[in-house]
Amino acid sequence: MDSPYAKEIRIAISVIQQAALLSQSIITSPDKGVTEKGDLSPVTIADFAIQALLSATFHHHFPEDGLVGEESADELRADERLLGRVWGLVEGVGSRAAAAGGADTGDAASRLWRVPESKEQACDLIDMCGSGTPGPGRVWVFDPIDGTKTYMRGQMYAINCALLVDGKQTLSIVGLPNMSPDARGAITDKDIDPSGRGTVLFAARDHGAYLLPLRGALSGDGIEPRQLPARRASTRTSADSPAGQSLRFVTCTTVTDSGNDDLHRAVAESIGASFPGCDLLPWVARWCALAMGLGDAVVWVYNKMSRRGKVWDHAGAMLLFEETGGKVTDVYGKDIDLRGGRTMDRNFSFVAAPADLHAEVLARTHDVLKQFGRRDVLEQLAKL
Template sequence: MSLSETGFEKELDTAFGALRQAAKLSQLVISSHDKGTVTKEDLSPVTIADFAIQALLISTFKDAFPEDTFVGEEDAADLRANEALLSRVWDLLNTIAHDDDTQRGACKLPQSKDHMCDLIDQAGTSRPGGPGSGRVWVFDPIDGTKTYLRGELYAINVGLIVDGKQTLGVVAGPNLSLNQKGPLRNSDIDPDGKGCIVYAIKGHGAYARPLHGESSSVTQLPKQTATQDLSFVTCTGLVDSALDGVHEVVAQRLGLSFPGSDLVPWVLRWASMALGIGNTTVWVYKRRDRYAKVWDHAGAMLLFEETGGKITDVHGRDIDLSAGRKMSANFGFVAAPAEAHDRVLKAVHDVLKDQGRHEFLQ
């Protein structure tokens, strides 16, 4: 299928060009000794690449789609308070100013340091909306910053929500191989360094292509089938948000190997499931008031859904992306091929009941 047939040719072209440049920025920082890391209030790390890539994405998409709204993970408070950090982010952005892709218009750079901060802040305070909210782009500049800092797998996420519904998702895995087989680990980086893009358009399926190279190398991803074996995708390290003693028992009840694919970045979990590396994930947060963040999931979930996956929360409710920057209308995730979803959801409920953890089912 050609891009023009989707009705989103400009959106996809913009995403592909911006993600190629964003990947270059991220790889430059990986190779440097000092990654300009600061710690946010929730104790998660953020690097100069996070800031630079968010600025690049917003500047590029705002130039292409000036009437749209933009949501991103970061704000510019740390940059405005630290001139040295601000200069490093600005200098990083400008390393691609004379790159061939940039010169051909594949991306648009901010005009000044102040403009860069304003763009980051514009997305860092915005939120998705519901019906009537129009087109909202959601960006995660580096998903998996902890693994990124270790030179392991990470992703860059671009999602388009229209009136509260996922419409398009484009994910770059700068160091993920298109030929990767499961189970997948955080350390399984592409030995050839080529990377890949996985993307989906609502109602048009999901596709994969090299991050760099000709668009003729596009592959449509196959649909999940009722006869497929289930294979787990989860996270057992570097993340402490999961309820202990549940996920491995759910896998055991379903007769599945645990952990299966073990990945920190949520965006990569969704992409790997679309690629068929795994096809089932469960996530029960350790606190009932803990919620997912919209940039870790918006657009990326569509990749799996367009291959025949079904995604709900732990209570079986549809995922609501209109609740805000935190997905407070939902608690956790249960995802599996559509025909198997009820069985996986029942296993989660049975385990929680058997363990006396009834508060997580309310």
């Protein structure tokens, strides 16, 4: 890909490869050092270690850039044993890289990825991300493991890395360590790549989206990135379906505390889409499924008006879909605004579809909201 961000993309792929090796090294372990955060979501030693690895790498190469990440180091500072386990994973990055081979395993000066110099620096870097917010200038956003619950079961998860420039999605680099680069049709969290290659997707705004096998992406073995095809304009052929072909939904049916399956199914039926289609817990994996052409639409309406998306679950990954001809808004049709802080306070819920179908999918969503009596959402819509 001819992009002014070629350096950033190469660095990101390099460190995501190492993060994937790190995460896979303990994915089958019965003890992943799981703790529980204030919002009751789990975090593992791999989450902490990968955030330390990502932040060390990008802070080294781009020291003036801001950093935003999901985790903070409070628990590590309070628990020396937990910190020791995290540090053991970080220290082992070099040996894992050497065992895996590849082009990015030479002397420390020539490596693109970096590790913290000490436990204390690892904690400082994790905290730099944990207290960061999207703002003006260049800001990197990381989700070390999106889908920690599925990761703990040895299923689908993603490593998300995005660059925002003045709050605008500019780069996306996503590692899917156990998704096949040849994935076809509807996939679920259980559909693990038997070859172990994994997938990396990357995109720069206005330069398209691309796919590579994660293993060997920088090895110089002649593997060329495959550009993900742009969506073709759909031809409407009936009043009952917004497209001449069967549409496919991308959703998650395992988090009923967050969204309403019946409402989402009703939206899918109203647009003639299969449901659930791709059934994935990690949000980043859902956006990737859309970009890869494994699905056509995402509609997600939170059960509570107070609920907001977290920036690291969506930043960058949405750009992958947009660069293949997709459009993403909130449920009110407002453009996604990532300047709202660590949580996406300026938007509520998500509606995504190919650009030429988005208006109709949005309208059908509003019809279903009326059927389900979501006055809280509709009253806000009426104010806009």
